[in-house]
Amino acid sequence: MFGEVSLRDPYEILGVAKTATPDEIRTAYRKLAKKLHPDLNPGDTKAEDKFKDVTGAYDLLSDAEKRRRFDAGEIDASGTERPQQRYYKDYAGSAGAAGPRYQNTSGFADFAQEDDFLAELLRRREQQARRAPGADRLYQLEVDFLDAVNGATRRITLPDGGSLDVTIPPGIQEGQTLRLRGKGAPSRGEGPAGDALVEISIKPHKFFVREGDDILLELPVTVSEAVLGGKVKVPTPSGTVMVTVPKGSTTGSTLRLKGKGVARRDGSRGDELVKLKVMTPAEPDPELEAFLSKWTPNYDPRRDMQS
């Protein structure tokens, strides 16, 4: 029917005269669309192309402005395609239905009485419907920072009043989804229950920051601790540890605590990186002021800034 369409003249495609009224154009389009819509011709492999030509022509001629410009030669018929649409038939495909609830064997159930093969297909379909699993259910769970780093078990209270115990694997990332088998909706028939899908979000921590498998911590230290060095208590996700601050440290000095970071699947852990931040006293300290007024620094922190 379509053969070679001459440079896609939309009037020719729709089979209307150049003087056709908008009503005539719509009527012509509908008549063709009814015959050519890909979902109404699931076995026609060329249906999508034919339908594309017709909808393109209709979109052009049904728009008064576009039609005027086309008639005046200002635009041509190219570029009139609609965005790619997935048709229902693409999903119904080889399974004969896009979902268990769209199956309809009424079209051949009678043949199944005379044909063993069809009887078997019919039986399988009916069994499938009975055995279909329940739906999955979606949940969101906000998890504490340390629970995500170390792993934990938490209980979600469900809207219907029940509850769900969720095991949070150590090292879980923001946005990851946990699948809990069989904890979703029950099956309509005799099938298994669906799954519960729990999407994880992680609350930020007051002072720990996660970077991949490592934990970053900014540690305030006193002037003495930095200059003289010494042992300080440092928090880590797995507890507090004593760390030796090297003599002569300053703001920005970084200490690496191996194995004190985020747990990995294989049981190992990343590291904790402790960045020192030297703090002067918040309250006035007369003793310190007295000392400093007499003290001459032997270093110039702004040496490289002379302009």
Add this chain to the structure above:
Amino acid sequence: MIISKSEFLYRAQMDQETLQVWISEEWIAPQGLETEPVFSEADLARAGLIRNLQQDLGVNTEGVGVILNLLDQIHSLRWALSSKLKAAGDDGNS
């Protein structure tokens, strides 16, 4: 691929009330519960088809139901036919 109700409404460009009507007419049959239905890409494509039927092809409400029912029968028939042909082919018969 699970699509939530809000994503479905957005991508199908329809409102809640219309969706309720389509579901009660059994044109779209989501999985899940009434309170929390879950949709698939196939359900979205089916919604697109219903739109085409109503808007592009001028089919009325009763007609849509009839067409979808027949279409579902056609798809099952195609499946039965292609299964049968495949089985006959494997047997070496023509």
